[in-house]
Amino acid sequence: MGTNVSLEDKFQAYVDAENRVEPKDWMPEKYRKTLIRQISQHAHSEIIGMQPEANWITRAPSLRAKLILLAKVQDEAGHGLYLYSAAETLGEPREKMIADLQSGKAKYSSIFNYPTPSWADMGTIGWLVDGAAIQNQVMLTRTSYGPYARAMVKICKEESFHQRQGYEVVMKLAQGTPEQKAMAQESLNRWWWPSLMMFGPSDDNSPNSEQSMKWKIKRKSNDTLRQEFVDKTVPQAEYLGLTIPDADLKWNEERGHYDFGEINWAEFYEVIKGNGPCNKERIAHHVKAHEEGAWVREAANAYAKKQADRASNDASAA
Amino acid sequence: MAGGWLNGVKRDFTKDEALKEYFYFLADDSLILGQQLSKWCSNGPVLEQDIAIINTALDHIGRARLLYQELARLEGGDTTEDTLAYFRDHLQFKNALLVEQPNGHWGDSVVRSFFIDTFNFYLYDALRGCKNEALRGIAEKAIKEISYQAQWSAEWVVRLGDGTEESHNKVQKSVDDLWMWSGELFEDHPVFEILKDELPSFVSFKEQWIKKVAEVLKMATLIMPSPELWMQTGGRYGIHSAQLGYILGEMQSLARTYPDATW
DSSP, X not given: OXXXXXXXXXXXXXXXXTOXXXXXXXXXXXXXXXXXXXXXXXXXXXXXXXXXXXXXXXXXXXXXXXXXXXXXXXXXXHHHHHHHHHHXXXXXXXXXXXXXXXXXXXXXXXXXXXXXXXXXXHHHIIIIIHHHHHHHHHHXXXXXXXXXXXXXXXXXXXHHHHHHHHHHHHHXXXXXXXXXXXXXXXXXXXXXXXXXXXXXXXXXXXXXXXXXXXXXXXXXXXXXXXXXXXXXXHHHHHHHTOOOSOTTOEEETTTTEEEOOOOOHHHHHHIIIIISTTHHHHHHHXXXXXXXXXXXXXXXXXXXXXXXXXXXXXXXXX | OOOSTTTTOOOOOOHHHHHHHHHHHHHHHHHHHHHHHHTTTTTSSSHHHHHHHHHHHHHHHHHHHHHHHHHHHHHOTTOOHXXXXXXXXXXXXXXXXXXXXXXXXXXXXXXXXXXXXXXXXXXXXXXXXXXXXXXHHHHHHHHHHXXXXXXXXXXXXXXXXXXXXXXXXXXXXXHHHHHTTTGGGGOOOHHHHHTTTTSOOGGGGHHHHHHHHHHHHHHTTOOOOOTTSOOOOOGXXXXXXXXXXXXXXXXXXXXXXXTTOOO
């Protein structure tokens, strides 16, 4: 018996050799569960993330800006769709994932539990939130689960485009009238810290990270990704002439990185628990659309069934 | 056609004015419908249809931009696509009343789109061969989108009409409620006579529209109201429903708060 290699060990060796895991391959149950949790959470983030931006589509201040924003939110819906499909390859039906989202069992990125009172937020979200997402997603293009990695390649291309568009919105504000510049600064003040929180708990407090790293679902730690994001973003803010709201932010010559202040972890955990300013609103919005659409989905199913019945009647008559 | 409701509206147009008016009909229909459809974003009955309806909103707003850009050239001076969208008031908007009707439920929005998409299909198909070069180019691009839109909305009318009893009843009511706004699409207007050698009159699409709508409604097992029923009017003369004030109020709020800003 001692010479037998367990399925788990074989799987680990397979992943260690940088092979991609495909839907029909054997995988540890916990690997499957972890991926369903992570991919569905990612899908839900795209879908819930439509709301804070959709909020400004009708008020976008130019037709060009309206078109860009609308196209961006449409891309997010598309990302949600690929990701739900990727999760479905692991045997989880979309209806179940949506039910888990609505019941609060499944999470989505906490950043979307903050409101978007200002047009400038359309720029800041693209610049910081999509920027932080890309930091994470570039790593995920090399994740060990094939369908997820492939979905990420496509998503990353579009997200980089969104980030550039977001940066352009902020740049126009930062170079605009004094009121516009103030708008950009105020928005940065609100989004900076929640953006840093997007990378999750610090490495010391990240319960799922170690196993995910071992299975190569994840390839960089939360703190590493967060540091990369800060290092990349500070010069961009400087270029815009905007001030990052952190008195402790300074270049550390020795580390070759920016030092930054302590994240408000109490806020982070409270928002995750459901106590952010928009948690209830986001889920209520999703539930309302879903319930109001029930009769439409039923009609579409009933019609499809009638059509199928007619086709089979025609076939048997022929 | 001197009714009380349309008393005092402008009916004398020079040829230049008539051409611009024709462009406003098309551009304002596209913008207001695109604006309305965009409100479905994150509110659709299923994710795939959220994407589909956002797509139609994108097409309408994209088309509105092309039309406003040409209008800005015709208007001259400092006029831009954005001054036309954001700094005109309801009296200057010439969209058909149909497109400013509220989104309502999915069936209401689908029927509203079906009526206008079917009209747009015949209109833009004819514009591909018109004498105005700018419109020809816009129509050539638009007809592909409109063909898709007309198919999408017609398919939904059929699906809802021939779906469940609930959906059938709901969408029949949508057809009945929206019907009185449909006649305005083919209403005669003084500019059509002035432009008759260059551009098609909207009146000329009425028969095709009625035939197509009757065909789709029959497939949907729905009853078509009589085209002879009393129809509402006013949009092409800037006389609108109260809805339009809210639509413009929302759309224009930020641009008007900071009129000197560029975005």
